[in-house]
Amino acid sequence: MRIALQAAQDAAARGETPVGAVVVDPATEEVIAIGSNGPIGSHDPTAHAEIVALREAARKLGNYRLTGLTLVVTLEPCAMCAGAISHARVGRLVFGADDAKGGAVIHGPKFFDQPTCHWRPEVTGGVLALESAELLRGFFRARRRKS
Numbered sequence: 001m002r003i004a005l006q007a008a009q010d011a012a013a014r015g016e017t018p019v020g021a022v023v024v025d026p027a028t029e030e031v032i033a034i035g036s037n038g039p040i041g042s043h044d045p046t047a048h049a050e051i052v053a054l055r056e057a058a059r060k061l062g063n064y065r066l067t068g069l070t071l072v073v074t075l076e077p078c079a080m081c082a083g084a085i086s087h088a089r090v091g092r093l094v095f096g097a098d099d100a101k102g103g104a105v106i107h108g109p110k111f112f113d114q115p116t117c118h119w120r121p122e123v124t125g126g127v128l129a130l131e132s133a134e135l136l137r138g139f140f141r142a143r144r145r146k147s
Contacts, residue, residue: 011036021049023057033057050081074132076103082111096132
């Protein structure tokens with residue numbers, strides 16, 4: 001999660017919402033890919049940290065299925081990212097802060113609980129949640145002061 005938090009800080013430094021993600025092989029503890037939010041800079045509405053990390057991991061491994069790998073992300077994934085996590089067959093999802101407004105794992109549609117979801121990762125939430133949430137709060141607090 002510390003690597004994901006650093007990726008989130010990198011996103012904030014670029015003016016992006018501070019969310020970071022890391023794909024890890026739990027068997028070797030190898031970091032396969034790191035992603036940070038980038039929709040603004042890349043002009044891509046799908047460039048959420050999770051999608052960026054999943055794409056890089058799939059490219060590196062030469063396989064769109066990431067079965068057995070762990071995705072660590074600083075914020076509860078949205079519906080789009082939850083769908084990508086399911087399609088990639090990620091083995092485990094670990095996230096930091098809850099997202100009551102946009103989250104889709106324990107809030108909103110609860111994507112992985114739906115009968116139409118074909119792959120459900122093991123989910124662990126709340127890891128370094130305070131640090132993850134404070135990074136987001138600080139970012140938006142600073143933006144409100146500027147406007």
